[in-house]
Amino acid sequence: MSSSTPTTAPATTRIRAAGTPGRSDVVIVGAGIIGLAHAFEALSNGLSVTVLDRDRQPVGASVRNFGHCCISAQDGELLALAQRSRPGWLRAAKASGIWAEEAGTLVVARSATEAAVLEELRAERGGDAVRLRTAAETAALLGRTDGGARGDGGSSGSGGLVGGALLPADLRVNPREAAPGLARWVAEQPHGRILWGTAVTGVESGTVHTTRGPVHGDRILICVGHDLDYLFPDLAEDHGMQRCRLTMARAAAPAAFRTHAAVLTATSMLRYDAFTGRPSAARLREEVQGHSAELLEIGANVMFTRLPDGTVLVGDSHHYDATTPPFVDERTAELLIGAVADVLGVQRLRILERWQGVYASSPRGPLLVRDLAPGVRALSVTSGIGMTLSFGLAAATFDGTLAPTA
Helix, strand or coil: CCCCCCCCCCHHHHHHCCCCCCCCCEEEECHHHHHHHHHHHHHCCCCCEEECCCCCCCCCCCCCCCEEECCCCCHHHHCCCHHHHHHHHHHHHHHHHEEEECCCCCECCCHHHHHHHHHHHHHHHCCCEEEEEEEEHHHHHCCCCCCCCCCCCCHHHHHCCCCEEECCCCEEHHHHHHHHHHHHHHHHHCCCEEEEEEEEEEEEECCECCCEEEEEEEEEEECCCHHHHHHHHHHHHCCCCCEEEEEEEEEEECCCCCCCCECCCCCHHHHHHHHHHCCCHHHHHHHHHHHHHHHCCCCCEEEECCCCCCCCCCCCCCCECCCCCCCHHHHHHHHHHHHHHHHCCCCCCCEEEEEEEEEEEEECCCEEEEEEECEEEEEEECCCCCCHHHHHHHHHHHCCCCCCCC
């Protein structure tokens, strides 16, 4: 993909003609990454699958994100699900031909407190899972021509480096191609079918009512993410579901930028459970509040990831509401792009595209799993880790270990 590559998938991946709907073992509503991971798992288990989507290609959360399978930053039950998702991603990539790179995550430390959090995580997880890096090693991966030298004696607001850590278990995928590629694979299977441009008007045991007529299945999975309120508003409201909108951009990479790993910063450490559970996390929040209060005000997760074409996805901010306003605040974009440039040690980044990301969010928990009727289950990831958990959730769904949430 070149810097001028269009953001839409090729027509051959977008539309498969909707013939007379028959009966499938599994009917999945939603052709985002959660629905498609379930379709892949079902087909791999020898089941027949029909996937329904009201759009004519994936356009939601699954194509607007960093393509970061953020396995190591999870904790507890979510870590177990994320670890289970990893081999699913690799199997799906091999089968479908989509790009999935075992590139890991580079977490940058620009203060002694940030380094302490990484050292504490290493002490818990071990040196294989958390590989500490020196300031010089981290600078070389970022392509910093200044070597990451500090100029202020310790404030991460300077952009200097004190070290970092590589989390090798994490994966990188191309969010613009992963869901379309999986959809194409599903549609090509003898027992797989995707009906694009097919809106759902109602669901009951054994039947999904659509704008193309009824679609029948023994098992129905509702995987529509933040759009659950369009089908089941009471359920979405009961779970406190909101839409989280993100300010994102794609930039030309600095010439010396080397790493293919996702790059996380201190603001990332304040958002992921693997870091927030460390003893130094509270001190880190106070420190970041002191030098980067504006970033915390916009809910920033300053991070960036490289696409296969060499360009870099940068972001992101977090704003929560039931409905997503269409407007993007330029000050928010400037803060994020400036913070990424600071980590990279460059004056500015050349921005190629901007957009709003979106995903489902809830203060009541990261997952919504609810059985609505015999054989009908709604499943949404209500946090920003849908790519990370997708194949783990699918495996747990079909082996019967994914229990409904309260």
